[in-house]
Amino acid sequence: xxxxxxxxxxxxxxxxxxxxxxxxxxxxxxxxxxxxxxxxxxxxxxxxxxxxxxxxxxxxxxxxxxxxxxxxxxxxxxxxxxxxxxxxxxxxxxxxxxxxxxxxxxxxxxxxxxxxxxxxxxxxxxxxxxxxxxxxxxxxxxxxxxxxxxxxxxxxxxxxxxxxxxxxxxxxxxxxxxxxxxxxxxxxxxxxxxxxxxxxxxxxxxxxxxxxxxxxxxxxxxxxxxxxxxxxxxxxxxxxxxxxxxxxxxxxxxxxxxxxxxxxxxxxxxxxxxxxxxxxxxxxxxxxxxxxxxxxxxxxxxxxxxxxxxxxxxxxxxxxxxxxxxxxxxxxxxxxxxxxxxxxxxxxxxxxxxxxxxxxxxxxxxxxxxxxxxxxxxxxxxxxxxxxxxxxxxxxxxxxxxxxxxxxxxxxxxxxxxxxxxxxxxxxxxxxxxxxxxxxxxxxxxxxxxxxxxxxxxxxxxxxxxxxxxxxxxxxxxxxxxxxxxxxxxxxxxxxxxxxxxxxxxxxxxxxxxxxxxxxxxxxxxxxxx
Amino acid sequence: xxxxxxxxxxxxxxxxxxxxxxxxxxxxxxxxxxxxxxxxxxxxxxxxxxxxxxxxxxxxxxxxxxxxxxxxxxxxxxxxxxxxxxxxxxxxxxxxxxxxxxxxxxxxxxxxxxxxxxxxxxxxxxxxxxxxxxxxxxxxxxxxxxxxxxxxxxxxxxxxxxxxxxxxxxxxxxxxxxxxxxxxxxxxxxxxxxxxxxxxxxxxxxxxxxxxxxxxxxxxxxxxxxxxxxxxxxxxxxxxxxxxxxxxxxxxxxxxxxxxxxxxxxxxxxxxxxxxxxxxxxxxxxxxxxxxxxxxxxxxxxxxxxxxxxxxxxxxxxxxxxxxxxxxxxxxxxxxxxxxxxxxxxxxxxxxxxxxxxxxxxxxxxxxxxxxxxxxxxxxxxxxxxxxxxxxxxxxxxxxxxxxxxxxxxxxxxxxxxxxxxxxxxxx
Numbered sequence: 001x002x003x004x005x006x007x008x009x010x011x012x013x014x015x016x017x018x019x020x021x022x023x024x025x026x027x028x029x030x031x032x033x034x035x036x037x038x039x040x041x042x043x044x045x046x047x048x049x050x051x052x053x054x055x056x057x058x059x060x061x062x063x064x065x066x067x068x069x070x071x072x073x074x075x076x077x078x079x080x081x082x083x084x085x086x087x088x089x090x091x092x093x094x095x096x097x098x099x100x101x102x103x104x105x106x107x108x109x110x111x112x113x114x115x116x117x118x119x120x121x122x123x124x125x126x127x128x129x130x131x132x133x134x135x136x137x138x139x140x141x142x143x144x145x146x147x148x149x150x151x152x153x154x155x156x157x158x159x160x161x162x163x164x165x166x167x168x169x170x171x172x173x174x175x176x177x178x179x180x181x182x183x184x185x186x187x188x189x190x191x192x193x194x195x196x197x198x199x200x201x202x203x204x205x206x207x208x209x210x211x212x213x214x215x216x217x218x219x220x221x222x223x224x225x226x227x228x229x230x231x232x233x234x235x236x237x238x239x240x241x242x243x244x245x246x247x248x249x250x251x252x253x254x255x256x257x258x259x260x261x262x263x264x265x266x267x268x269x270x271x272x273x274x275x276x277x278x279x280x281x282x283x284x285x286x287x288x289x290x291x292x293x294x295x296x297x298x299x300x301x302x303x304x305x306x307x308x309x310x311x312x313x314x315x316x317x318x319x320x321x322x323x324x325x326x327x328x329x330x331x332x333x334x335x336x337x338x339x340x341x342x343x344x345x346x347x348x349x350x351x352x353x354x355x356x357x358x359x360x361x362x363x364x365x366x367x368x369x370x371x372x373x374x375x376x377x378x379x380x381x382x383x384x385x386x387x388x389x390x391x392x393x394x395x396x397x398x399x400x401x402x403x404x405x406x407x408x409x410x411x412x413x414x415x416x417x418x419x420x421x422x423x424x425x426x427x428x429x430x431x432x433x434x435x436x437x438x439x440x441x442x443x444x445x446x447x448x449x450x451x452x453x454x455x456x457x458x459x460x461x462x463x464x465x466x467x468x469x470x471x472x473x474x475x476x477x478x479x480x481x482x483x484x485x486x487x488x489x490x491x492x493x494x495x496x497x498x499x500x501x502x503x504x505x506x507x508x509x510x511x512x513x514x515x516x517x518x519x520x521x522x523x524x525x526x527x528x529x530x
Numbered sequence: 531x532x533x534x535x536x537x538x539x540x541x542x543x544x545x546x547x548x549x550x551x552x553x554x555x556x557x558x559x560x561x562x563x564x565x566x567x568x569x570x571x572x573x574x575x576x577x578x579x580x581x582x583x584x585x586x587x588x589x590x591x592x593x594x595x596x597x598x599x600x601x602x603x604x605x606x607x608x609x610x611x612x613x614x615x616x617x618x619x620x621x622x623x624x625x626x627x628x629x630x631x632x633x634x635x636x637x638x639x640x641x642x643x644x645x646x647x648x649x650x651x652x653x654x655x656x657x658x659x660x661x662x663x664x665x666x667x668x669x670x671x672x673x674x675x676x677x678x679x680x681x682x683x684x685x686x687x688x689x690x691x692x693x694x695x696x697x698x699x700x701x702x703x704x705x706x707x708x709x710x711x712x713x714x715x716x717x718x719x720x721x722x723x724x725x726x727x728x729x730x731x732x733x734x735x736x737x738x739x740x741x742x743x744x745x746x747x748x749x750x751x752x753x754x755x756x757x758x759x760x761x762x763x764x765x766x767x768x769x770x771x772x773x774x775x776x777x778x779x780x781x782x783x784x785x786x787x788x789x790x791x792x793x794x795x796x797x798x799x800x801x802x803x804x805x806x807x808x809x810x811x812x813x814x815x816x817x818x819x820x821x822x823x824x825x826x827x828x829x830x831x832x833x834x835x836x837x838x839x840x841x842x843x844x845x846x847x848x849x850x851x852x853x854x855x856x857x858x859x860x861x862x863x864x865x866x867x868x869x870x871x872x873x874x875x876x877x878x879x880x881x882x883x884x885x886x887x888x889x890x891x892x893x894x895x896x897x898x899x900x901x902x903x904x905x906x907x908x909x910x911x912x913x914x915x916x917x918x919x920x921x922x923x924x925x926x927x928x929x930x931x932x933x934x935x936x937x938x939x940x941x942x943x944x945x946x947x948x949x950x951x952x953x954x955x956x957x958x
Contacts, residue, residue, distance in 0.1 A: 081822050096820045098813045109810060110821040114803050126804040 005069070006031045006211045007052075007180055012066035014047055014058065021047045022064070025237045027230055029180070034202060034212045036226035036243075038219075038255055040519070041312040041482055044235040045215055049182060053083045053090065071179060087179035089172040091186055095164045099157035104132075104139040106156055107171045113138070142170035146201045162194040166201070173205060181205065182213045187221060188313075188499075199225040217311055217498070219248040219520045231255055252516025256484065273492050275302035278444060278476045284331035285500075286315070286322030293318040294500035296331070300444075300478055305470050307491035307508075308480045311519050315500040316480050317358055320446035324348055324355045326363065335444070349382045354442035356433045358449035358480070360426070364433045367422035371414055372403035374421050374432050379439040406435035411461060427458025434465060445469070448480045463490050484515060542938075546930055547877040550894040558897070561904035566776035568900060573719065575896040576889075577712065577785050578850040582843030583869045583888045584792045585836050590883040591800070592832035593812030595655035596873070596928075598866035599643045599833070601662035603840030605669045605862050606635035610841070611707070611848060612673075612858075615699060616683050620706030622714070625849060628707075632841035639665075640837030644830030651815070655880060655932070662866050673858060700855045701848060708854045711846060712782035719779035720762055720771050722786070727759040785846060792839065793885040808832055812881065840865070864924075871895055871924040874931040881935070898923060 007029045014022040022044045029035045039045050050058050051068070054077035058064060068075055070086060077083050097106050113135050114120075114128035139152040146166045156164065165186060172181055183202065187195040202225055206212055214226055222229060222243070229246060231238040231254045238254050279300040286293035293315040300306050310316040322329035325345035333340040341347045357363040365374055376399045379385040386402070388395040403417040410431040414424060421432050430450060437445060447466060451459040467490050469475045481487050487494050488508045495505045496518035504518035506526060514524040541548070558568060582600065589597040610631035614624045643661060650657045677683055678693035689696055701707040734751035737743045762768055771779050799805045807828045810818040819825050844865060848856055873883055876891020899920055906916030 080820075084822070092820075096817045098810055098817050100813045101810070105806070109817070110807070110823050112803050112806055120802070126807070127799075127802050129801055130803065130806060 005029060006071055008067075008069040009048070009052065010067050010069070012048065012051055012064055012068075014044075014051060014064040016061055020235060022051070022235045024066075025232065025235070027240075029211045029213065031179070031211050032206050032209045033227045034206050034214055034225055036214045036216065036222040036229045037232070038217070038222065038229060038251060039232035040255060040484075042234075043232040043255075045232055047235075048232070049090075049184070049213075049215070052077070052088065052182070053080045054078050055080060084175070087175075087177045088182070089175060089178050089180070090182045091165075091168050091172055091184065093184045093186075093188065095168060097156050097164055097167060100155065102153050102155055103143070103150060103159075103167055104136050104152045106167060107139045107142055107152075107174050108135045109171070111175065138174055139170070142174040143167075145173055145204075146170045147197060162190050165190060165194075165198065169198075169201060169205075173210075178210055180211045180213070182215070184215045185217070186214075187216065187218060195221070217520045219251050219517070219522065222251065223248055248517065248520075248522070249513045252520065252522075253511070253513040254516075255519075256512040256516040269492060273301050273304035275304065278302040278336060279478075280332075280334045281319070281323070282332040282334075284319065284322060284329060284333060286318035286327055286329045288315075288318040288321050288327040291315050291318040291321070292500050293322060293329075293497075296497070296500070296502055298495055298502050298505075300476060302336075302476055303470070303474050304492045305466065305477045305479060305490055307487035307494035308478060308497060309482070309484050309487050309494055309515075309519075310497035310503075312482060314498045314519075316482075316497040317448055318500070319497070320355050320448050320478065320480055321357075324353065324446065326357075346382060349378065349440060352440075352443040353446065354378075354437035354440045354444070355446040356430070356437050356448060356450055358452060360429055360433055360452075364436075365421050365429060368420055370418045371407070371412065371421055371424075371432055372399050372417040375399075375403050375406055375435045375439050378436055382440065385439070402439065403435075406438070410435055410465060425454075425458075427454035427462070430454055430458065430462055431465075434462065438469070442475065444476045444478075446478050446480070449482065450479065451481065451483065451486060459486075466490060543879075544877045546875055546927060546934075547890070547894065550875050550898065554894060554897040554901070557901035557905040560908050561901040562908060563901060563904050564776060566770055566773070566779075568897070569770070570777055570779055571900045572893065572897055573779060573781065574850070574852055575900070576892055577782055577789075578847045578853065579843075579869070579872065579896065580789045580889060580892050581792055581846050582840050582865060583872045583892045584789070584796060584885060585839035585843050586869055586873050587796050587878075587883045587885065587888060588799070588808060589654075589832045589836045590873075590878065590881065591812050592808040592829055593815070593881060594647060594829060594832060595658070595880045596866075596870040597658050597833060597836050597840075598655065598870055599647075599658035599661045599665075600836060600840030600843075600869060601862050601866040602639045602643060602665045603632075603636045603837040604844040604865040605665060606639055606837070607632045607841035607844035607848070608856070608858070608862060609635060609672075611701070611845065611856075612677070612683075612687065612695060612699065614707065615701070615705055616687050618684075618705075620704075621710050624707045625710045625845060628845050629842055632845065633838055636838035636841040637834050640834030641830060643837060644833035647833060648826045648829055659866065666863065669862070670859060695858050697858055698855050699858050702854045707849055709782075709851055710849050711784050711788070712849065712851050715783040716780040717783045717786075718772075719781055720768060722781050723762050724759060727755040731755040782851070785850070788846065793889075796885055804828075804831070840869075867924050867928070868895070871927040874927050879931060879935055879938075895923075895927075 005028045007027070009025070009027040012022050012025045013020065025044065025048060027048065037045055037048070051064050056079070059078070068077065070088070075086065077086065098109065101109070113131040114125070115131050116128050120127040136152050143150065143152060146169050148163065148166045148170065150159065150163055156167065172178060186198055190198060199221060202212055202214065214222070216222060226243050228240070228242050229251065230240040231251065233255065277299050281296055281298045284293055284296040290313055296315070296319055308316045308319060318327065321327045322342070323333055323340065325343050325348050329342045331342065333342065335351055335353065338351065340351060361367060366377065369377070376386045380387065380394070384392070386395045386399045387393065388398070400417055406412070407414065407417060412428050412431045412435070414428065421429055424432065450462050450466070454462070463486065466477055466479065470477050479487065479491065491508055493505055494508060495502050496515065497503065498519055498521040503521055504514070504523045506514055506518065510526045514526040517524045558565070585600055585603070586597055589595070607628065610628035613631055614628045619627050643658065646661065647654045647657055674694040677695050678688045683695070687696055687699065688694060731752055734743065734748045738745065738748040762771065769775065773779070800809070807818070807823050810821075810823055811825050811828045815825050844862070847853065848861075872891040872895040873888050874891065875895045876887035876889070878884070878887040878891065902919045902923070903913050903916030906919055907913040
């Protein structure tokens with residue numbers, strides 16, 4: 001008996017260790033329906049899709065609770081291949097295409113049409129010849145279905161990025177028995193007209209009875225294409241309804257929500273910061289993989305704490321990394337009226353900037369080295385501090401004194417300053433990173449995802465330290481964070497970055513709707529004048 | 531402008547090949563050697579080595595770099611030859627027996643090599659090189675100690691008064707394996723060339739008629755065929771080839787059928803599902819894996835095929851004209867090095883290779899090998915320099931190929947970065 005829904009995921013709960021990432025989430029999709037799945041990073045979208053595709057990460061961490069009913073039957077999806085054979089397909093965000101293969105070869109990859117011959121009958125299917133004509137015919141048909149005029153024998157490597165997305169889709173719809181397609185941020189790399197074309201293709205696929213799960217952060221696309229919407233927040237189902245019942249503003253507000261726990265209480269500054277411009281960023285482009293910036297323009301005032309927020313992969317982390325010279329960047333950045341050379345980490349550090357990196361273990365710390373060496377290292381290299389004598393030996397005593405002072409001030413829990421940082425907990429490692437940045441006596445501090453992966457107590461201490469540095473020493477701080485609550489608790493203003501550009505600059509008490517809209521690339525009325 | 535870029539790209543890609551062509555010409559001229567002699571030596575070396583070099587192609591396409599571990603395939607072949615000699619099987623039957631022993635041994639060794647290389651992805655070239663050295667130790671243990679004492683052997687192959695296999699194994703005389711394949715039949719080189727040209731022309735016309743290739747490709751192939759046929763029709767050249775000024779150039783028919791058969795095998799397997807897997811895995815393991823291809827298994831198969839083929843190549847080498855004996859403990863040592871250098875000289879790289887590149891590379895590499903000594907004594911008055919030069923060439927070519935590969939990857943990365951400024955200026 002055919003059921004009303006092609007897919008029902010009922011009461012899904014998934015726990016990683018002691019951390020529940022999905023709590024009793026349900027999702028129902030009818031055949032031929034485009035169902036938008038919305039939520040911030042960490043809301044549980046990817047985990048839910050991992051459950052649907054039976055990814056190894058789910059099974060190797062103890063499976064999940066709840067049931068999945070696909071096409072009227074309770075199913076246990078063991079692996080992505082299993083999902084594929086049941087008729088569940090995925091259009092990946094990063095392209096799963098082989099550049100040196102033709103369009104046809106890519107569409108038919110590992111599903112080649114073959115012809116048997118005597119030797120293959122003897123030695124197995126692997127030795128069957130490719131039936132290139134039939135393959136090309138199939139590919140042509142799939143390409144026509146997605147409205148692509150590109151020749152099926154063209155190499156993928158020479159094609160524009162937008163075309164690759166359509167080839168991915170052509171590959172999925174070429175698979176026979178496809179019943180449910182997941183589109184993961186399909187329009188992220190497309191131009192506006194290509195995005196429109198893609199939404200059209202999605203609709204025509206849906207008309208054939210294939211259900212679509214549409215993961216996106218662009219609310220206007222949800223309004224254009226989706227029939228129904230599910231919103232997740234912090235692993236919980238917030239709401240699920242038909243599109244007709246909603247508006248972009250309502251979606252934005254629901255997506256953000258105001259979490260109650262984990263907010264650090266900090267005394268708010270009474271008056272607005274009206275200092276001079278400490279840093280002016282004009283048209284900054286940064287080529288950081290996964291966090292590309294395409295023309296950031298932003299002013300930072302002296303003495304403020306400026307927050308930079310936005311969804312993951314939208315380019316907020318690219319800003320400090322680009323300016324600090326860790327990734328290739330282009331644009332004009334002035335620091336107290338002086339032009340900063342881009343791509344030259346040494347010069348930037350000398351100018352009085354410092355950064356606490358989001359990549360604590362990779363970029364931030366020398367894990368085998370002691371706490372004191374880590375704290376002193378950059379200052380020794382860049383400014384020649386902690387040196388003595390004319391041969392410039394390391395001044396171990398000065399280093400020890402300074403390290404002990406920082407350990408006390410930042411409450412770094414350790415046995416001694418000589419303990420290797422690799423043996424510290426995440427929170428204490430983060431404090432060492434802060435101490436190291438402070439050893440440079442910076443005028444201006446970038447802090448990137450300072451609370452990622454550390455516990456709540458350490459989180460509070462790190463944030464309080466930042467506020468104290470700002471209030472007592474007047475240090476200008478730019479904090480990049482995925483956690484809006486955190487930004488709202490200590491910042492003076494918050495810039496929201498989407499698709500490599502600053503969309504909006506908001507006050508901390510701006511509405512959830514304004515933040516939600518900004519994250520999906522829409523500037524609200526509450527924001528600052530551009 | 532664009533044509534200029536294309537020419538530049540072509541030169542960059544084949545710079546080693548052109549360098550070797552230039553050096554070959556220089557060496558042949560300065561060595562003062564007889565052209566007829568050089569040509570006959572060159573053919574001899576092609577007969578011997580082409581098969582082994584062709585065995586390298588599949589792993590390259592599967593993205594595993596140059597499989598220096600074909601040395602281990604050569605060891606398998608030597609085990610096969612030793613047992614054949616020991617059992618006294620002669621002639622074609624003996625060669626077939628050795629090949630039959632090599633098949634399971636080579637496949638098993640290849641399986642182990644493939645498993646190991648899967649644990650060191652990205653380092654396969656170096657990994658297989660070191661693996662070859664390592665296996666040498668195991669080989670010595672086997673031949674010095676296990677054979678003769680644990681596995682009994684006849685006294686004609688063991689060291690007199692001790693256990694272990696003799697230092698030199700002889701295939702000539704009553705052993706009856708020398709030129710067992712080469713000697714079956716010969717075909718005059720001139721005739722072979724005419725047949726080749728005719729076959730090329732015919733194949734291109736058939737392919738065109740079946741709409742597999744464009745007019746341009748067909749005409750190109752026809753011109754190549756006509757030019758080669760034309761060159762050998764020039765009476766002076768034909769006289770050289772026919773042996774009017776020395777010996778007649780001949781090709782061992784069966785050996786060359788085997789070599790051409792391997793070429794055909796390489797190109798045929800690329801048209802099968804397995805070949806498509808090799809190519810996909812070679813280009814991008816992540817994508818291949820995501821589309822359900824068993825990446826590790828595919829790579830193991832590639833190495834297994836390569837190892838067995840290299841073993842058979844080693845048997846062809848051993849029985850070929852002018853060899854006849856081999857150093858039991860050293861004959862395999864340089865196999866990987868010379869074959870790897872040869873294919874690189876032909877214009878192959880760590881990640882792409884064709885039959886033609888393998889053959890051209892073998893030709894060029896050995897043309898230098900033959901002439902290096904005489905050229906060195908002519909230029910420096912010391913033939914030992916030529917000996918050093920050979921070693922320098924083989925290692926040098928491999929080093930250059932590795933550097934070129936790293937350089938090209940770096941350049942591609944840089945090209946990606948230049949995009950940023952272009953994008954930026956395009957938008958603003």
